[in-house]
Amino acid sequence: MSGETHETHGAVHRHEPPTSFIRKYIFSLDHKVIGIQYIILALVAVLVGMTMSVLMRMNLSWPGTNWPILGTLFPGGAPDGMMTPEFYLSLVTMHGTIMVFFVLTTAPQGGFGNYFLPIQIGAEDMAFPVLNMLSFWVTFVGFVVILAAIFFSGAESTVGPIGGWTGYAPLSALPNSGPGQGMGMNLWIISIAIFCVGSLLGALNFITTLLNMRAPGMSLMRMPLTCWAWFTTAVLALLSFPVLLGGGVLLLLDRTAGTSFFIPGGLYIGGELSGASANFPIHTGGSPILWQHLFWFFGHPEVYIAILPGMGATSHILSTFARKPVFGYRAMVFAIFAIGLLGFFVWGHHMFISGMSPYSAMTFSILTLSIGVPSAVKTFNWLGTLWGARIRFTTPMLFAIGFVSLFVAGGITGLVLGQSSLDLPMHDTYFVTAHFHLVMGVASIFGMFAATYFWFPKMFGRMMSERLGRIHFWITFVGVYCIFVPMHTMGIVGMPRRFAQFTEYEFLATLHPLVVFVSIAAIATVFAQILFYFNLVWSIFKGEKSGANPWEATTLEWITPSPPPHDNFAGVIPTVYRGPYEFAVPGAPNDFIMQTEPEPGTVPATEGAGNGHNGHRH
Amino acid sequence: MGRALAVIIWLLTVGSVGLFFVKKWWFPTAISEHAPALDSQFLLTIIVVGLSFTAAQVGLGWMVWKYRDRGQSDRAMYTHGSNRLEVVWTIVTAVIFIGLAVMGQSVWASLRFNEAPAGAFKVEVVAQQFQWNFHYAGTDGVLGRTHPTLIDDSALNFIGIDEADPSAKDDAVHSVIAIPAGRPVELTLRSKDVIHNFWVPQLRFKQDLVPGMAIRVHFTANTPGKYELACAELCGQLHFKMRSFMLVLPTDEHTALMGLPQDQFQTRMTELLAKYKLPTAY
Amino acid sequence: MATTATGTRSTSRKEAQVSGGPKPPGPNGRGPGENGWRQKGEGNQRRKFSPAAYRIAMWVLLAAIVMMFAALSSAYIVLSGGEEWASIAVPRMFFWSTSAIVVSSATFEVARRYLKDGRQRQYAQWLAVTLLFGLTFLVTQLMAWRELRAQGIYLASNPHSSFFYLFTGVHGAHVLGGIIALLFLVVRSRNTYELGTPRSQASASVVSLYWHVMDAVWIWLLLLLLVWR
Incomplete structure (x- = not known):
């Protein structure tokens, strides 16, 4: 995989953790704090997303019912306690967007990946801690912007744009194509673009960290499956988010600069022909299907970005x-x-x-x-x-x-x-x-x-x-x-x-x-x-x-105290001697053997094929 | 705990499979020529899906039941896997899954790889936000020219028919699609504003209408009757109300309808819509 | 498979290391301390600079940037096949801008050669020349925009013109990032003490890598605009 090296054992000395509250908990460079920040972000976002799904189900199942509480909370979107269709559709959009981007992409990768990838490969932090901090705060800004779309959607009766999480053009590209296609849609696109940047910075860090900072002996084939999943996810994010970012730029230009990337000529909307007035400029030559190609080129890998870390965690926990x-x-x-x-x-x-x-x-x-x-x-x-x-x-x-x-x-x-x-x-x-x-x-x-x-x-x-x-x-x-x-x-x-x-x-x-x-x-x-x-x-x-290892597990995160110290292993870079899931080894004193245990019994002197050594050259 | 989990997994499996098995909620009766092949491909796929689902869940439940920690003194089996098994199940699933994909192509190919047969009845479909417009060629069988600049909502010229075009003289536009039974139909799908989708459940047929494109598709409907037509691509605020009907008429009735001059055409359509009833059983 | 309990059992840590476990420090000719891991006696300072990390990160970053340009290029190719496509004349200024960026790549390499030889003054001079050509590129791109505007061709005029402004704009933004990095190198190049350290070598090499790829991306975009219309 890589010829990059990490030849030395760590010596015993430690980083002093930062002491001020802001450097420790807010603008922290520690991947563990950043991971928890991502998880908190996802926990907040999922509450918003779930609330929206409850509102949606209420509207679908009991049509025509008057919900006084809705009327009070959303006088525009649910006058007299009954939801307007555009309110419902904006809920659909926001539910999907918040769940896919700010829950399913942040928690598995940004959250748990950030916290445990460095520890599981025996690194003291991510390769670029400042970049790591930036990627969280960029993502956070993206979340603030998507929340802003709830309040500044451009229409009284909506809590965001109408487009679903896929935002198909030209519905999303034409501000005059209905309620909710105004400022809310701009904010939606901007939020996703910001999110793309944050994810890219994160992916950059994950890939570099994994390739360059594994502890001595941690060959690729000795990594826990979680690390493989996070790594592959980072590669997917790295190659798919730029495409969405590019598409988002084009869509925003179509909406604000009058270009026609996704808008064909001769459209007629709301009694008005394209080019007939200032708020419906003339468009020509665009392709609505182009947006779908760009979106789904990102959108399908995104599905795997959401689930691969879950697969990794499942393999790890099952074992x-x-x-x-x-x-x-x-x-x-x-x-x-x-x-x-x-x-x-x-x-x-x-x-x-x-x-x-x-x-x-x-x-x-x-x-x-x-x-x-x-x-x-x-x-x-x-x-x-x-x-x-x-x-x-x-x-x-x-x-x-x-x-x-x-x-x-x-x-x-x-x-x-x-x-x-x-x-x-x-x-x-x-x-x-x-x-x-x-x-x-x-x-x-x-x-x-x-x-x-x-x-x-x-x-x-x-x-x-x-x-x-x-x-x-x-x-x-x-x-x-x-x-x-x-x-x-x-x-x-x-x-x-x-x-x-x-x-x-x-x-x-x-x-x-x-x-x-x-x-x-x-x-x-x-x-x-x-x-x-x-x-x-x-x-x-x-x-x-x-205690340090309550589950009697084998991988590196369990050799260090709970919670781990600032630099994960108290200044000692661990050395890895075996694969990640050595449970039930016959003859061993316990039914689990830590990856760092050098005792005889499992360290082979010869390299059998498929034993997982030399996946990494030293 | 292990036994409880196994039982719950099995109960959920039985419930899930049962919901499909009783077919209380299922496809509406099909009316199109390609539907039987499609339905049987669906049935085959859903059987494969059901069997794989059941096998996996039963297997999972069985592992959970059998291999729960009962305080045995011996350890778990120490194995890192079996290459032979990996190869076997990779090949088996590949054959089944890719085989299904290949089998599914025949229906797709019959609908989409060929042009509509000669003699197909041609209708132009022009969708706009929350309304369907079906453009009929009239007696001459030639669709008149349209242009977006000629659209005039107040004159009810929703699709911009060019009155100067002689072949447009006998054209009719209606919000309901009337097609002949047993004869191929070719639709030319266009949209005035955003993406819509032509969806009739009984036809087992769906196609996007994309602005800037004229997409030609074809199918044959066999059973006369009135069916609901829905827009199945999010098109804005009143997407859920963008409903119309598809009338499948016996050939003679349809020919007579298409021969009518415009004003009588509209009246006759209203009569036909009242005459035919929506299917009662689904 | 994970490690299996086969083979001869080794009894000491040393043997374990020999047999595929960890190796002693620095066996591959790379000096200790270059590799990102702290050494004994380095006290509490942060992890030392790792050139490998920088190089990996730059390749990874470039992969992402190239993906975005690939997406924009395929959008261009798709739309150029459309019926409503109308192509515009390429501004002549592109000749000068393209020359500037190609020359800047060459001067960058010259600068790096001097850096390798440890000739600090020449390195600083050639870096400055590179920076100058980089700025020339940006200025000529802006002049190309002015040329188009003078012809009445704007961003929203037609898809081809949209792509002209889009490509030059997005690419220009990336070049601007490269110029900031170059500026950083130029400032650092005046510090003799820094020169020759792994850090300065690596910074120069990753910035030059970025710069060359941006050069190549521009030539690709120009070919698209010129040929595929």
């Missing part, structure tokens, strides 16, 4: 609590890479019915279904890891098993949607909504729940409450199945996404009981998350003290 090495480590690494690589060649499956060439649709279709192969390989290996195990059912393990279950449930319907012919009835129905929520939303979040319960003791030195954690798991696990499985059948009936109401169509009337059922399940599941938030806050102060 730890199965008390078994990961089954097929090498295959897992290849699968992560295959998913990442193929992820760049399948964006067209979002566009089968967009008017692009039917022949390219065929190619995209076949490539898309081949992505199912590495995904299936991962699932088989997870099952293989559990096979012959001694499973300890801790809360993180429950969520990791839940991840496997949900990843299968959500991913497998990709077999339907990836076929161009079956996309004819399925496209833009709730089948799609169900599919991507299960796999990209819920499965990823289960990965993050598992990661939170697993690493919380390391981050705060205290355990989270197992009892609360279990209740949280049971409700959430059953809840998400109840929410998203029925959505598939709604899609089969033909219920389209992004409808403010289903009352207009007779063929949708039959689905009303399902819609209500889903809403009740959704609202119950959302309220169950209070348990999680409570558990987090309570455990920081009152949780049981954890």
